Amino acid sequence: MISEYEQFLKIAENHLGYFCFMVWDYYRFPEFFELKIINDTIRCNYENYTLFYGKPDKRIFGDFDPKGELFISFKPDWISLIKENFYDFELVVKINEEEKINKFLCMELLEENFTPKEHYQSRKLEREDLSVLGIKRRIHQSRGFGGIGIIKEDSLLGCAFASQVVQKKPFSFATIRDVWVSPNLRNQGLGSDLTSHISKIIFNQQVERIFLWVEERNYPAVHLYEKLGFTTVDSFLSTVCKIKKKS
Secondary structure (H helix, E strand, C coil): CHHHHHHHHHHHHHHHHHHHHHHHHHHHHCCEEEEEECEEEEEEECCEEEEEECCCHHHHHHHCCCCCCEEEEECCCHHHHHHHHEEEEEECCCCCCCCCCCEEEEEEEHHHHHCCCCCCCECCHHHHHHHHHCCHHHHHHCCCCCCEEEEEEEEEEEEEEEEEEEEEECCEEEEEEEEEECCCCCCCCHEEEHHHHHHHHHHEEEEEEEEEEEEECCCEEEEEEEHHEEEEEEEEEEEEEEECCCC
């Protein structure tokens, strides 16, 4: 009989676009990774991030008592249970203020679908560049393959990071995070430059698959990624919220 963790990894292997970040958490911080499986229902969480998957089942909340604000992800058929068990919903990405739940696309890039550029404006970030990065980006830079950026006169104009990499059978993937361009420089091709450059670095390390998540309504970003060869392989809903205390 396989363990819950073996069951989780098998499901994750077949739905990696959705589980990529959790798989990295599982391998990187196993002592803090929590998992609960009831029949066909999964709840996995690390720190304040929780992912639900499978057949909606209210029993999955039975021993779930996290503290403070949570970032949760789930499929649309979970929405009634989510609203029943959580409150104080806020957007993860502020696309439409009338909504309190975001929809994200899981996008994947395979090397055979990727054509790198010959020249890039961006360059690999080095230790001496840490002074232009905030705390969150310094953490990204310290992990995985680090990041690339566009820096001018000691100011960061754009960046992208490959901070989460898993090379453990049967997994060979990296995630791209925090693709950012200074607002006054957008629509000039810098986002494409950054995403293409970090993808080239990842594939040069013999990684087989690249994943990223993007808000569905961020149409310019979705179009940019599609032009680079990314395809949508899954989708889910996400929100920031708090759990209702049990009476």
